[in-house]
Amino acid sequence: MTSHTEPIDHEHHPGDGCEAVQHDDHVDHVHGDERHREQALHADHSGTHSEGDGCEVVAHGDHVDHVHDGHHHVQHGDHVHEH
Numbered sequence: 001m002t003s004h005t006e007p008i009d010h011e012h013h014p015g016d017g018c019e020a021v022q023h024d025d026h027v028d029h030v031h032g033d034e035r036h037r038e039q040a041l042h043a044d045h046s047g048t049h050s051e052g053d054g055c056e057v058v059a060h061g062d063h064v065d066h067v068h069d070g071h072h073h074v075q076h077g078d079h080v081h082e083h
Contacts, residue, residue, distance in 0.1 A: 011039045011076075040082040042073055049075040 012029035055066035065072040
C-alpha cells in the first residue's frame with residue numbers, strides 16, 4: 001500500500017465512508033491501494049473567509065490562512081479547513 005499520496009480531485013473527511021486508520025498524530029483514509037490524509041475541518045463554522053474579512057492572514061504554502069479565534073483556517077468551497 002502506498003503511503004500518503006495527495007488526492008487531486010477529492011478530499012477525505014470524518015465519516016466519508018472510507019476505512020480510517022490512525023497514523024501517528026493524524027488519520028489516514030484508505031482509498032484503493034493508497035492512503036490519503038484526513039482533512040481537519042472546523043465544524044459548524046459560520047460565515048466564510050475571504051480577502052478583507054478582517055482576520056489576520058498568514059502565508060501557508062500555496063495559500064493564505066485566516067487566523068480566527070486562535071485557529072488557522074483556510075476556506076475551501078463551502079467548508080473551512082483547520083490548520
